[in-house]
Amino acid sequence: MWGIVLLTLRVSGTALLLSTLIGIPVGCWLGFRRFWGRRLTIAAIYTGMGFPPVVVGLFVYLLLSRSGPLGSLQWLYTPNGMIFAQVIISFPIVAGFTMAAVMGVNPNLRQQLVSLGASGWQTTLTVLGEARVGVIVAIVAGFGAIISEVGAVMMVGGNIEGVSRVLTTAIVQFTRMGMFDMAIALGIVLLLICFLVNLVMLRLQGRYLDQ
Amino acid sequence: MREIICELDGVVKCYGAREVCRVERLDIRRGEIMGIMGPSGAGKSTLLRLLNFLEPATSGRINFDGYAIEGTGSPPLAVRRKVTMVFQEPMLLSASVAANVAYGLRLRGEKEIQSRVQSALEMVGLIHLAKAPASTLSGGEAQRVALARAFVIEPDLLLLDEPTANLDPYNVALIEGLILRVNRERGTTIVLVTHNVFQARRLAHRVLFLLEGRVIEMGDTEQLFTSPTDPRTAAFIRGEMVY
Numbered sequence: 403m404w405g406i407v408l409l410t411l412r413v414s415g416t417a418l419l420l421s422t423l424i425g426i427p428v429g430c431w432l433g434f435r436r437f438w439g440r441r442l443t444i445a446a447i448y449t450g451m452g453f454p455p456v457v458v459g460l461f462v463y464l465l466l467s468r469s470g471p472l473g474s475l476q477w478l479y480t481p482n483g484m485i486f487a488q489v490i491i492s493f494p495i496v497a498g499f500t501m502a503a504v505m506g507v508n509p510n511l512r513q514q515l516v517s518l519g520a521s522g523w524q525t526t527l528t529v530l531g532e533a534r535v536g537v538i539v540a541i542v543a544g545f546g547a548i549i550s551e552v553g554a555v556m557m558v559g560g561n562i563e564g565v566s567r568v569l570t571t572a573i574v575q576f577t578r579m580g581m582f583d584m585a586i587a588l589g590i591v592l593l594l595i596c597f598l599v600n601l602v603m604l605r606l607q608g609r610y611l612d613q
Numbered sequence: 614m615r616e617i618i619c620e621l622d623g624v625v626k627c628y629g630a631r632e633v634c635r636v637e638r639l640d641i642r643r644g645e646i647m648g649i650m651g652p653s654g655a656g657k658s659t660l661l662r663l664l665n666f667l668e669p670a671t672s673g674r675i676n677f678d679g680y681a682i683e684g685t686g687s688p689p690l691a692v693r694r695k696v697t698m699v700f701q702e703p704m705l706l707s708a709s710v711a712a713n714v715a716y717g718l719r720l721r722g723e724k725e726i727q728s729r730v731q732s733a734l735e736m737v738g739l740i741h742l743a744k745a746p747a748s749t750l751s752g753g754e755a756q757r758v759a760l761a762r763a764f765v766i767e768p769d770l771l772l773l774d775e776p777t778a779n780l781d782p783y784n785v786a787l788i789e790g791l792i793l794r795v796n797r798e799r800g801t802t803i804v805l806v807t808h809n810v811f812q813a814r815r816l817a818h819r820v821l822f823l824l825e826g827r828v829i830e831m832g833d834t835e836q837l838f839t840s841p842t843d844p845r846t847a848a849f850i851r852g853e854m855v856y
Contacts, residue, residue, distance in 0.1 A: 508704065510700060510702060510704055511706075513667055514700055514704040516667060517665050517667060517696075517700075518697055518717040518720065518762065518763075518766070519690070519693065519717055519721060519766065520720050521690055528706070531706075532706060532707055
């Protein structure tokens, strides 16, 4: 059981980290910059926020299958493939919510920061700090989408015991086998992980949540 | 005759096809307070934004402290950091009062931040609120923090965009005192945009009257107020200009 928990944390934790590292800069870029094709890009991000995980799983499966364009990576039925699929699920959520959060910061504040001598990077980091409640919501939403999804990891990972079985796919497996006590126990562990991660995020939001 | 710190030469600013500001010639002298007055939509804030390099001119030349910016060009960060602006709305960060005042110093990697912040807060009379969250301040206190945040970085050119708009007479008097003090004690060059002709007369050494994006008249304060050469300036001073 602990192997399943650790693999779940490794896969979803890595996917969340990558989604955050890509999603926050993309969200800031979409929020701050005005460029040709911005609306189309935002529409694509919004569509990505609603991707059914099973459809993502199908596309990633086709990409990673031996005859697919990324078949040479040999990531199918491995944790790397599952991380890849989960990044595709959570990245648009992190980017979309981050964009909304930074756009919610008064544009005059950005002007004020520039006027006080902030460089482009300093302005972006300060605005991110001002929007931190929303940015952390973006990360929480990205985490929620991947820790609880089953379709993509099932298709890409294959639910192989000791290799690619994570909490959600294990719950499905044990339920199908009629081992409800094990399925319920894993369900409780999954809920506990979600709760603990959200507690950490709340701590990061700090006192700004109350203002 | 004082040294010129900033000069505008044939500067035009357009938004699309609409020309919002045209300044054929403007010199700002080091150590002076220049008042810019005019009705709403006259281009006062646009002119300040050009002086603060927040947006590029459409054409023309801005020469700041020996550095020339042609047309749509923008100056390097080091030049940009010599100018700062206090907006009509204080725009404070969600942080403590002291952290807000320290912001510009931190950006520049300055030393002795704490002592400089302390003396800036003492100057504006808010040292007792140093640790308070900025969100808990009144309008007048917030504007004084915004002024302290600008004063502490000791800019060569300080731009004030209607800093006392919407404030009560007590805070107006307090802020006017601070503006005069920083100009007299530190020699900071100040450009003050105001709707209030009385305030311009109280504070400015020279005054510029802007209307529909054009400089109508510019001169020493007393001369402009007592004997304006343009009838539109005279009407504005008398409060007869409907805007």
